[in-house]
Amino acid sequence: MAWRTFGQSFVTLLVILDPLGNIPLFLALTREYELRARSRAAYVAVLVAGAVLAGFAAFGSALIRYLSISLESLMVAGGVLLFLVALDMLRGANSLVLIPEDASVALVPLGTPFLAGPGAIVATIVLTRQHPGVIERLAVVAGAAVALLVVLAALRFASLLGRLLRPSAIHFLTRIMGLLLTAIAVQLVADAIQRWLRQGLG
Numbered sequence: 001m002a003w004r005t006f007g008q009s010f011v012t013l014l015v016i017l018d019p020l021g022n023i024p025l026f027l028a029l030t031r032e033y034e035l036r037a038r039s040r041a042a043y044v045a046v047l048v049a050g051a052v053l054a055g056f057a058a059f060g061s062a063l064i065r066y067l068s069i070s071l072e073s074l075m076v077a078g079g080v081l082l083f084l085v086a087l088d089m090l091r092g093a094n095s096l097v098l099i100p101e102d103a104s105v106a107l108v109p110l111g112t113p114f115l116a117g118p119g120a121i122v123a124t125i126v127l128t129r130q131h132p133g134v135i136e137r138l139a140v141v142a143g144a145a146v147a148l149l150v151v152l153a154a155l156r157f158a159s160l161l162g163r164l165l166r167p168s169a170i171h172f173l174t175r176i177m178g179l180l181l182t183a184i185a186v187q188l189v190a191d192a193i194q195r196w197l198r199q200g201l202g
Contacts, residue, residue: 002139005131009143012127015181016085016119017049017147019154021174024167025114026158029105035159041106042155048111050148053124057141060125071129072192078122079188082181085119089178092171115151126188 026045030038064074127140154161 005136005139006143009140013147015177019151023158044106045110046152049115052116075192078126079185082185086178086181
């Protein structure tokens with residue numbers, strides 16, 4: 001197991017998925033649900049997010065090659081996008097959207113775009129492109145799976161965590177994750193520039 005790749009995948013996706021920061025949103029969207037229905041919504045949301053990320057992990061690289069997009073360009077684009085996501089986290093912005101009453105909140109907006117959103121999708125594609133080896137790809141998948149399990153645990157026990165953690169504590173932790181995500185975004189752009197310079201494109 002490529003433990004460094006596993007750790008990179010786990011930490012990157014965990015700060016993007018922001019399990020604690022999504023608790024207030026999850027409770028708001030499922031406020032009319034009974035306990036069993038709320039638990040089922042948590043499982044479905046994580047399964048949907050996992051399926052979306054798995055699809056882009058499997059076919060994202062092929063799509064990027066078809067569009068003739070270099071890894072360095074994808075890293076810069078991903079870094080910029082992750083920086084914007086981190087900026088929202090640092091500002092405490094909430095992108096809650098209105099949904100039809102008959103829609104399943106577990107599918108939309110919880111499963112996607114709040115969990116498997118653009119940031120998580122781009123990060124997954126970048127990670128799989130950065131680590132082409134079979135063992136490394138498995139490490140990326142394992143890291144993403146563990147991150148999703150943490151999200152599942154947070155949503156599954158959202159009611160309890162919502163009572164234990166004050167809103168100020170959740171906002172503080174979200175901003176800490178936003179700071180970490182900012183560092184990841186900057187590092188992506190810096191790595192891309194280094195690769196361009198080594199290739200004589202600077």
